Amino acid sequence: MFSGNHKISSRQMYRNYAVVGITLSALLPPLVMNQENTGSILLSLLFLGIYLAGTAIIERPTSIWVKWICYLHYWVLATMLLRITGLLVQQFLLTDTRLWVIMGWFSLFCYYNLYKGLECRLRVSEVLFPFFLLMLLLLTMLMHGEVELSRFRELRLMLQKEQLLIGYELFCWLSAVQSLWHLKGQVHKESDYPRIIWKVWLTTGGFILGFSLFIYCIYGNQGHTGLVFPLASAMTMAHFPGNVIGRLDALFIFAWVIGFFLLCSSLFAPLMDGEPDKKRKWGLFLLLAAAYLCACFPESMEWGEAFLYYISTPVQIVLLLVSGVWKNNKKIKMTCLCLLPFFLLTGCSAQELEQQNLVTAIGVDVGEEEAFRFTFGFGNSKEEEDKAFETEAASIEEAKNMYWEYQQKNMDFNHLKNFYFSKELLRRTDFGALLEEIQLHASYSRGTLVYAVEEKASEEAKKEEQPEEGMPVHRLLNAWYNETSCEIPKIQKDGRYKGYITWPY
């Protein structure tokens, strides 16, 4: 009979904070990684190591003021992460659903997790950890085909002002892990705490370095530009052996959202002490509601970052140093129940299969009135009028809207296999605008194959049988961002797949 003593087992604590570290590793390093920034990443890890070592030596804060200053730091971080989670889900899982609905559900479940108390929260992370890790690693491994290991040689270790700044900013985000300081007195064997700290740092460091190098080997220098979630975007190229599953990015997001859920729950937990009583539960509810409202505004990211970089992290460091030198509520349930239908009634834009047309190929030629002439091929569709759709438009999105106006059906790009670009189009300067659209929208898989067509690209897109070997659009996008060149397989005038066109010319 040991439950209810508010003691945390070492494994629970390790798993909870390892998830925090891994989730951040999948998000942050890919955003900053390039040829010169290896130093920044190593620097941030060094800062984090020192900081965590400090928490092992120095007693956890007991003053209520210090605790609240720490909590403000976590709250700001959690609010930004709440918005990031919402954006991630919106971009990759629920494309047409409103952000506030997604974030609302997320906040509600975070609250439910925290409402049940510390023991419960840590048990949740302990159970989810193996699934999270397994899914994340498995999906990452399935991308091995796109990793160019030769890029390692391009990396340089630089430590100039820019790298120092990036390293510091990265560290500010990683300081989320520091919240384990407040649980120091609650570990089952307190002597285990330094060992946990060491393991958490090692895991976080390993994943940060791993993901940084992994992403660099995929995108190359500056390859991530314009992407909010480079790793998730890269996941569109992962394929399960035998193609028994289509695109795997949805599963990756599924695993990653688990990580964000545990991360936000850890940061929102009221100072990590004991079980929340009635007063604390209300306080927590208000704090979460405030975070949710703030996260609904895009400006919250800018303000949050500024606060994090210039105020709260320096204050946290000072606090650590100073501490070292000086030695079941019905109303809540009713509120949640009232909120539920509010979320349920909105933003559900699911579509039945018969209301969608799966686009399997897009042919793009130079338009006469608009910039591009698009031809959308619908693969094996039995309906004759659904075989293909041709229109002139300035972007794919515009063409998609036109299709809706004509057919009252939605084009689904999740099964897009091939892009056909006419040779003439590749020479045009506005081709970059098209590439940007392909880069930014998650629905276009980066594994989609690309062909250059000597004649009309539209004819190729209309064909029922589509080729399954070629160059992924990812390489074309990389070449565009990294200002290098690539070779696109060519379809000749007589329809033969022969030769390559070097792009850009």
Add this chain to the structure above:
Amino acid sequence: MGEVSPVLSENKEWVKTRFAKCDDILHRQVFLDNGKKEGLLVYGEVTVSNLMLEEHVIGLSDVQPLSTYQEAEAALLAGNGILFLAGDDSVYKISSKGYPGLGVSKAESEKVMRGSKEGFTESEKLNVALIRKRIRDPRMKVEEQTIGTRSHTMTALVYMEDLIYPKLLDTIKQQMDSYEIDGILDSGMLEQLTEKHWLSPFPQYQSTERPDRAASAVLEGRVVLVTDHSPTVLVFPSDYNSFFQTSDDWYNRFEIATFARLLRFFAAILAMSFPAIYVAVTTWHTSLLPTNLILSMAEARQGVPFPSLGEVLLMEISFELIREAGIRLPGPIGNTIGIVGGLIIGQSAVSANVVSPIVVIVVAFTALCSFAIPNEEFASAFRLLKYGCIFMGAWLGLYGVLLSYLWVLIHLSHLNSFGIPYLMPYVASDLNDYEDERDSLIRFPMRMIRRRPIFARRDARVKLRKKG
């Protein structure tokens, strides 16, 4: 324990001490030889027939003299009576019919391929004897108590004295005494009254119809609650893991047992979420399926008037009706209706274009998954949660399914069964040096499971050691 004493009062004292709190072991004073010879007859309540206990019959019985207390104890626990006589340094074993055999009944809801076929009966006395038959140790205590102001239902708490946490026994006694009720007609009523988290769909007591399962629980340091008129006994504390285990998991080889457990574990997840995943994938995440499959699914849905959510709900509810009707109808008809109803309704619904064929497959597969969970009450919890999951999948796609998983997980993490976390050993198993994990999702070879689970007292956890 030594030689039997010729002094009857000493023998009486030995019986009282050795079999204290064993309410199934009775003793009575007898007078033989026209009242000249005083004796003490000790016997198991169910194992010895009343006729044999008559003083004039004892002399006619098949009697064997024994000289030590150890032999006397073994004979008694084997289902015989023992007779001490004043001034006699021998104890007499009176052979009896012994423990109830296979004839008692068969376990209907927990069938196994290997192992005992016996099941509990509706008599509390007989059920206790069935456990005693398997654990012939005076340290196994049986405490009887009546509950119900009008029904006076007999209950018995069966446990190993040296293995359980004493606090556990106090807690259950307290909980049983905390309500005054007119009648307890089945163990299920007692279960609902004494559960801590009574709003949860998940059972916090393990129920079993198998005496070998109950005996195994007693040996793990758990308590078994036997209720008169109920063929189902309650076992506590229970954890999530114990609901996935069957008796033959320990009788079969570890590879097979592990495979079966993994299968059941994933079956439980799918029993809850497979229809929801179908709805989510077809309405939100078509990208997850290979193009050819999604195209053929789209084709199959042509002409179906309902959205995916509607057709899944329609088929799920039809299936529940078939199941309910199958239980209520008499034996042979009940069995037939499941197959006939499923086939006819499924086939007709597809022919009439009310549902697409793939939905019939999804619902049938989900039903199979729910039947793979060994404990019916536990499986019912997943069956119920499935509906919430379906709605969430329809509203928010895989994100909704994920939120449903999280809800269930948070709820399970919050549950405790008599202070033991419900999710043991998947959580906090380092508190028992990860020993519990050896008999969880993966069943280690028998010789590697050396310790009892966390239910047993900390100083009494070793259950297997090599001799010599």
